[in-house]
Amino acid sequence: MDLITIFLTGLFAGALSCLAVQGGLLATTIAQRHELKLQDQTKQSGNALPILCFLIAKLIAHTILGLLLGWLGSAFQLSLTANIILQVAVGIFMLGTAFNLLQVHPIFRYFIIQPPRFLTRLVRKESKSKSVFAPALLGAFTVFIPCGATQAMMALAIASGNPLSGAAILFAFVLGTSPLFFLLGYLATRVGEGMQQKFTKVAAFALILLAMLNLNNAVALTGSKVTFESISKGFYCTVSYCESSATVANAATPDNVKIRATNEATIEFTETAYSPNVINVKAGENIKLNLVNKAGAGCVQAFTIPELSIQKVVRIGSSETINFTAPSEPTQIAFMCSMGMYRGTINVI
């Protein structure tokens, strides 16, 4: 996932879902400001300053968090199983948050992280000091109540395996969430109850969508071929003509002479893909794969073949080689990044 995509995720899904969870803290910031204004009528500054302090502190806190998570990811590579568990956990968490927003059942309240008490006390104490430090502290505080989308980005930061990439991922994401936070914070007094309820619904559905993507990635990581993409593709190819499926079907046929199978192939890593993402190899032979990472900074770096239990981390700008024996029967093997986001297929012919 490149930084622009991450920024856009923040701008839309992130802002909506995070505002639903963290908006209360922003509201507290503004409420305190109003109290101060009532006490001191001569000062007529707007809401902008405390909201900006809130947002800047939030951005800095999350960037540091990204740095730490990236460092954590570099210290030890998460195993494939750990990655699957992480993805499923994040997916379930997002669903729980969404169901809580939609008030499906009281049990989903337990999915909402309540900040530790010593921190809430500290914020309360600071907010009485009437400084800009209070909104800033509240902003930084949002680190402790990550919303669903933030958790997915945190997982991405760990998977990046690099402190700077981790920091960049969370920076881009939180920066993306900022405009809507600012706008709604600024207009807070004018946003009525009805608007807020509609808003909560949109946020909940955005979260459900993100959760589905996460769970889908987790399913892909197990090496299963039954993902949303394959189901929808299968459906599309059934009702309509589908050239790629024909090619794939042919590829699995040993008699097919049109497709050249090799026992050595090179896969280049771009920022958001493996190229080529389909390779054909000979059944039963020793296969050599040259992995060249040209521009992949995120999870693309961790090249994974779940079925063969192969995972090789190729850092940006470097190359690695993996060797394996292809199955003796024609089949298709999926390969992907450690998050199951970028995928490709090895056709064993």
Added chain:
Amino acid sequence: MQTIKLNIYGMHCTSCAFNIDGELEDTEGVKESKTNYAKQQAEVTYDSKKISVDKIVSVIRKLDDKYDAEVI
């Protein structure tokens, strides 16, 4: 010092719990307030010579029209 448990109604996020605790602990006679969003309950430790249970409940109600509280 006495401790009571209250059911709180109308909390929609953890910030509500944060605000209720803050407001109660700022009230004369209340020593500690622990509000749990998930359980929708608050545990309040107070000095019965300085504040009554009714007053505690009214502090919560005054904070927001949506809030209500009752002693368990």
